[in-house]
Amino acid sequence: METAVRMLETFADRGVEVCFANPGTSEMHLVAALDRVPRIRPILGLFEGVVTGAADGYGRMRGAPALTLLHLGPGLSNGAANLHNAFRARTPIVSLIGDHATYHRKNDAPLQSDIEALARPVSRWLETAETPAQAIDLAGRAVTAATRSGPAALIVPADVAWSDEAPSPAAPEAGASSPSTWERRIDEIAATLGRPGCALLLGGRQLGAEACAAAARIGAATGALVLTETFPARVERGRGRAALPRIPYLIEMSAGVLGAIGTVILAGAPAPVAFFALPGRPTRPTADDARFLTLVESGEDPTSALIALAEAVAGPAGEPAGGAPVAAPGFADADHERALDADLLARVVAATLPDEAIVCDESISLGFYAYDFAAGAAPHDWLSLTGGAIGQGLPLATGAALACPGRRVVALQADGSALFTIQALWTQARESLDVTTVILNNGAYAILELELARAGAPSGGAAARALFDLTRPAIDFAALAAGFGVPATRVRTAGELATALNRANATPGPHLIEAMFR
Known part of the structure; x- marks a missing residue:
């Protein structure tokens, strides 16, 4: 498996430090090679959408590529939604995608697929390595391409990875950038x-x-x-x-x-x-x-x-450089006992946001005011749902926390979209990441109720409403979080949310707050 080792060494030499992975049989030699390249830290995601979304969050905050390790076409397909978001954000990611051994492709094995066709729509650079020497050369080129343009995909057949040929890594490409126009x-x-x-x-x-x-x-x-x-x-x-x-x-x-x-x-x-x-x-x-x-x-x-x-x-910049100051909207004592709504949620989040926090926003309908209200909050970074493919928020927060240890990550997460990648909580617990997740639980795909009306479709009857309803049975996010190893709190009022946020943001490790809006 010398080729697999040399590939990872090539990645590490070019600054890659993390590999988010959910591998399978065709990637086992790449997995084993990680023990011989300790400069790359392996991070397990329980679902490929967590793997790709975490790489997106990491790349956005670090400004350098992470690796993802995905299993054949189906594994890539499971991660494609968050690769789509990363594609729209032009996030630096290198996806290593295993393939069947070159001599096994002709047999049409059950997991055979056209991986290049699946990868092309979510990749700004795409190559398949057919030989060990090519694999090592393409590893370096993939990092360069991802750094310049966004997600890069490198498909590696199993026999290429397990080869004991040991060609030397190619010299790094010149770092000259295109001249500004x-x-x-x-x-x-x-x-x-x-x-x-x-x-x-x-x-x-x-x-x-x-x-x-x-x-x-x-x-x-x-x-x-x-x-x-x-x-x-x-x-x-x-x-x-x-x-x-x-x-x-x-x-x-x-x-x-x-x-x-x-x-x-x-x-x-x-x-x-x-x-x-x-x-x-x-x-x-x-x-x-x-x-x-x-x-x-x-x-x-x-x-x-x-x-x-x-x-x-x-003319030359004066002081202050940031324009007119904006005050963070607070909430009055009388608001503490009020049931949560979108306005109160935004006010509480803005009032409790820690200095230099990272906000990962997939709050959909209930977070309508949160972005604007946080304009006067403590200095922070705000990461958005760039491509519209839901299931981004929890993995994005996971990757951002790994990229920026010491900074608190606050994930504003709608209930319906949280269920696409809820497994990210397990990775947060496993890695002891400083993530505060706020689940906005209104028991519905509320955005679809709005879109039904906007689309000019007939008013929703019982069958249509059933497709937007998440209350039969109701989902207990606090219990789900506990099952993944993340402490959880359920709140219903503005005061309870403020107390829970302040406590979670000041406590190392992950925490989930289930904010009830019904």
């Missing part, structure tokens, strides 16, 4: 921003505080509307930092915000579109004749370009 656009875009009816739209792998502050300065100096993507991959925000609004999720609302805009400047974000086509509604929030100018390509880091653009339209 935004410099030549600055003058044109600065002049355009001086005209009415402009919007500046931010996106990319990470919207750091510096980028957001520069964008806020641009907006203040030019009157341009400044927004971020609806679900940005990672944003640094909170007290003392610029509070930039997001494009609303609902096309009815986003069209109201952008419908009169004549020019949209894209800074790391794609042109905005509706999540779904619905009867009688537009598919784009902008007017048909809106003009789009690209400052920075979609997915790229816009920080340097935004700083230069801010200096062009507003």
